[in-house]
């Protein structure tokens with residue numbers, strides 16, 4: 568996923584779900600004054616700047632966005648960086664860099680954890696970057712029909728080579744019968760307190776097929792597909808049939824403190 572401009576234009580679902588989770592976080596009075604904040608997997612930076620910063624208490628001291636993609640980080644700094652908002656490159660399945668250890672009052676992550684197979688490493692990274700008494704709010708996908716279409720296409724000889732790593736793209740919770748318990752157990756084993764995990768069944772209908780195609784392109788991690796993108800999309804729509812633009816999906820919202 569290296570198309571920050573395109574992603575910014577079509578990431579409707581993630582922004583909607585992020586706002587709803589932040590509404591609840593605000594209603595529950597969870598913001599700290601003078602808070603240092605990290606946005607994990609900040610992508611193009613638009614959610615960090617146009618949503619997260621608006622919800623944060625104005626006294627916040629800094630927001631650090633981090634992302635594995637140097638292209639995303641460069642774009643985010645150019646478009647949304649400021650005196651108090653900086654974006655840095657960082658992989659959340661690696662050990663937390665020393666300078667981020669115990670630094671933050673709040674850790675947020677929106678639509679990132681579904682991309683991570685090493686869940687325990689990612690949750691440990693989040694825990695370790697918090698101060699004692701700090702808290703995290705995490706929003707990520709469980710079941711998502713796009714994964715089923717990718718899986719079906721990966722079984723076809725035509726796409727098998729390009730999609731051989733398809734399982735690395737699929738949320739670890741896509742097939743889970745009880746994602747709430749799985750997430751709770753991971754957080755509990757790491758030491759989070761006050762854990763709350765909720766799973767919501769949602770529907771989103773895209774205005775038209777083109778907008779939806781742009782979304783699939785923006786989130787597609789398989790670069791090899793780019794050369795035959797139109798053909799791939801044609802096959803995608805054949806598999807997904809008329810339901811392609813109507814997405815029934817599951818979003819997981821997790822809260823915990825240190």
Ligand SMILES: C[S@@+](CC[C@H](N)C(=O)[O-])C[C@H]1O[C@@H](n2cnc3c(N)ncnc32)[C@H](O)[C@@H]1O
Pocket residue numbers: 568578581582585607608609610611614633634635636639657658659660676677678679682683786
């Ligand atoms: C779907 S985007 C979400 C971006 C942003 N949070 C939003 O809500 O619009 C997922 C982001 O997670 C980043 N990401 C994936 N794996 C990561 C990792 N191991 N460490 C840090 N960032 C990662 C990707 O580069 C991408 O920018």
